Amino acid sequence: MAYWVNREYYPEPTDETCAGRDLVDVEQAKVGLSAKAVVPAAEDQIARDIEELTENARERELLRKIAAKMAGHQPRPAPRGIGARALPFPSPVRRLITRGLTRLLLRDVNDFLFNEERRAEMSERVRERLRTGGGPFIVIGHSQGSMVAYDVLFQLAAQECDVALFITIGSPLGLQEVQDQLKTITNQKKLAVPACVRRWVNVADPLDPVALDKKLGNDYQPTRGVRVEDHVETNPDGPKHPHSGTGYLSMRPVRVGVQRTVDIGLFQPVAGFVVARDLARDYESGGAEERREVLIELVEPGTDDAHANLETTRARVVNDLRALERDAGEDLRIDETKRYVAASLTREEAEGLAQRLGQAVPAEKAVRRIWRNAQKVALTEKSGTTVHATAAHASYRAHGAGINWAVVDTGVNEKHPHFKRYKNIAAQVDLTGSTTPADEHGHGTHVAGIIAGSLDITENGSTRSFTGMAPQAKIYSYKVLDQSGLGRDSWIIKALDDIAERNDKAGTLVIQGVNLSLGGPFDQSTYGCGHSPLCNELRRLWRQGVVVVIAAGNEGFAMLQTYDGELGANMDLSISDPANLDEAIAVGSVHKENPHLYGVSYFSSRGPTADGRQKPDLVAPGERIKSCRYNWVGKSVDGLYVEMSGTSMAAPHVSGVIAAFLSIRREFIGYPDRVKEILLTSCNDLRRDRPMQGAGLPNLVKMLVLN
Template sequence: MDTTPGGTASSRPRQRGGPPRSVVSPALQAGVPEEVRRRVVPVGKDQRSPVLVELDLTVDVRTEDTRQRFLALYDHSMRGARAPNPRPVADCYVSCVLNPQEIQDLVAADRATGAARTVFRVWPDYTLHPHLDRSVSTIKSDAAVRSYAATGDGVIWAVLDSGIDQHHPHFASGTLTGAVATLHHDFTYLLSPDAEPAKDPDTALLDPEGHGTHVAGIIAGAVPDKVAPVIASQQPSQDGLPGGWVSRQLDPGRTLAGTAPQAKLVSLKVLAPDGRDGLVTSSSAVIAALYHIRETVNSGGRALITHGANLSLGCRWDPSDYAAGQSPLCREIDLLVGTGVVVVVSAGNNGYSGAASQSSDSRGELASITDPGNAQEAITVGSTHRDSPHRYGVTYTSSKGPTLDGRLKPDLLAPGERITSCATGHLRKKIAGLVTDTDAIAATYIEDSGTSMAAAHVSGAIAAFLSVRREFVGRPREVKELFTTNATSLGRDRFMEGHGLIDLMRVLSNV
């Protein structure tokens, strides 16, 4: 990826909401307790934290000129300091690793130059985490295939996640090859200040953890014909808690396929292991991936190669930074939608913990939607039961609205409980007892839950829709309106269900 984009004032993100109260985010200022800062971003032994510097583009000059002036300012302010080099990640954002005093010195030096300022805002580089067969009937995508041939053919969808395992048989029909073979990209190098970009693009087609492959399998692909899949289902114990894994068979007449089985997928790898049996990414990495879609792949909207993007990840955010939906990540999503790309985001899995947990934060917790689910233009998805949504309603862990500035979120619901999809990497290791050595490349599947899976259902449904109603390609706002106005209410509170459960058949019937 070209990490030093040019651009002019007309092609960059518009800075909205007026000047912030402070150039430096409160969470990054000196005197803030370390335990508070650690809730936002990792803090190293030298007290340095990853930050995103937003360049001041209010002066009508080339973005590249402002960036070069900032980099010169940085070199002057940080001379003698052993800090990682700054790295541009999009046209108006530069990733740095600084401590509170270095941030203050940098801002002061910017003010003292006498020239137009280069620093508009210094944000935390927020840490983001993933939002962890029968469900296709719930959203009626199987009926849409039979009635409208809505298979996703000709549609390309980006998956910003932990990678997609190219060797899983689910994707053997060309899901990751052909027109998308050169589009896969690994952005996880941005999680380490001194790391270099991967030389082999196929690293984006490796998934040691399995989250991205599970999400991707819900969107597209299918179990090959004449292949008997190994399907693992988790059975509850006698006390109702999660029990062991057992093998199950497909129900008669059913197959395992994504909601848009013939769509093409692009793996944009942003999540990596955090060393503690989990996955993590940063705002910088996700913004770089979104910018890559917008400017590198789609040429700023002039060539719509990638039609949609799925982000099954999110983070808590500090409302003292900006209004909900105005963070760098949310604004980058809005900008991408403005160029014709549908962006689907998981709402988060904080619906229960947000309501029940005690917090010392004096602001309290009015809602539990996470960034980037706060983005105005994103389609934010909550979770419901895979085959009995009207009975069980909204999943109790699914994040609830409204946004802190009063907007309705989530936008839609989709199945997210015990969803069967591809098993690889760490997920596959969970069912090692069900998989023999001869199953090394077998079509293995496992159940997993979360709004990650719900968002993938919506991405697949929209890809299927666009494959048969091509006139809506490049019109993401109209697509969002079609799916929200044709959703089915479950009779729950609107800040829990949004507009309701996605219904692909109703959308196709009513267009």
């Protein structure tokens, strides 16, 4: 986040966190240079504000024009349909809201357009985040932030900065008066899309008086074929808060745009990183020049493709830090240990170090991770071996042949090379109303690749095999989650109905099992734990003879608000719905290679269920699991596969293990209770508490040997 605030207007920070909503209470907001006037204000108060902001006649006239336009902006909101949460406010109320937002905007416009010193400070906040490199970037500008972002991005050439996506929300960039000033500031005769931007999405609420001109496409001429994509949609925090930034961020054009641009492997509960998340949060909460104590983990020989010995690596990092020290003219408190180097760094210094030495090519990489130097007080590729699937493939030929498994998820990209050898994708059904049954999100393809499929990739003379737990099993893909990863119970129940119908029509189990790497909260007082509509439908499927495997949930960890700030805590009784169903196999998560050492994943939901039953039933690898990338490119490992983490990745391990087992022990097809018993009694005990690990880790070889 690039953040700037004028302390003349806001002398004291509000008592809010990033978890809150951006709801400007115009009835209580303090505005004006004296910070004494209270919104809502009459028109004469707005006039006094303008007189107070500037003595320049031309600037006053421009601010008056903007205020007049906003005062005249009184559209009727479009109907919100059945289930609307709020009715349109009457016209007098909307005028009060508009006047409050007008007073807030006029100060921002004045600071940016007419105060060069403040404009430079705002712009520097954005530049410092881009300066360290590490792109491509996504830049999101809300309200005045969109003006700041446009100014900065226009100054950058395409080769200087790669902005894959520029999003403007609630933006005043459509105001003619703002555009006239921007032409002067950026030295343009006609405003254009910045050269460094590859895509620009603009979103405006019909009632947002700040985004007075809802469409920017006709005001900013294309650059290298890049045009502004305008979306006029209702802000979910409206109509009282049509300018809400958090509301805009939750809107579909923003969410989908970001989701399609980012590498989803970076946003998992356990993801590869260079700068640790808690350290990044510390930096975000402080000023640009504020230093934090960091602990720099060095790349060691034999790991991370390191080519240098530890002494050489340490010397490179220390030399880099010494150079920073000379440039800063400050003591960075550099302190060396065998495998770490401690230092006191600003955000820009830490991000620059991560970029130079942490994200370099393997031969030049020296930094593995940068951690917070915390203060202490007295008080798939590898996961197949973990569940013994690899051994079962070799010794028993338990490849899942003849077994069909349903994946109820975001769909599957059947064209992925991982599924080509065994033609794994047997059918695809869309129940979301999408234009395609294929995966538009990435989750379902990743899940399916853990269950089935196989691909060998040779790089640098070394061959790596990416093999599902049951490589020859067939997948029936049911798309019940949309491109944002969201779905409805009704869509899921339709999928379950289709599975049951296929089995009924055939007179035998065409589909022997189903994987649901999905879940959510439930109302215990209404349904009873394990008896929601979705649970009831899954129970019917189980009784038909279909094995049901469900992710336990990722709610095992939460940040609690205390008097001393946020406190991280593991949460019992956090099994999600429908994983709390008794007639199902609920799967928690463990480390993919060393589960006995590292135990249950911090995020994995803990039992028991809310009504006191044992869950999860067992655990399986769910941390940083490498499986199919739905939008793969090229033929490299990183182009074809991506890491994800969560119980969503653990559940398909168990689905694949059962599919492999049933392909050899076919007499157990149609008897899910017996299969569950065999699975759980064959587990390896990790010696963790039962509400965390269940029966332990599945062992496919033991299942086959003992049965």
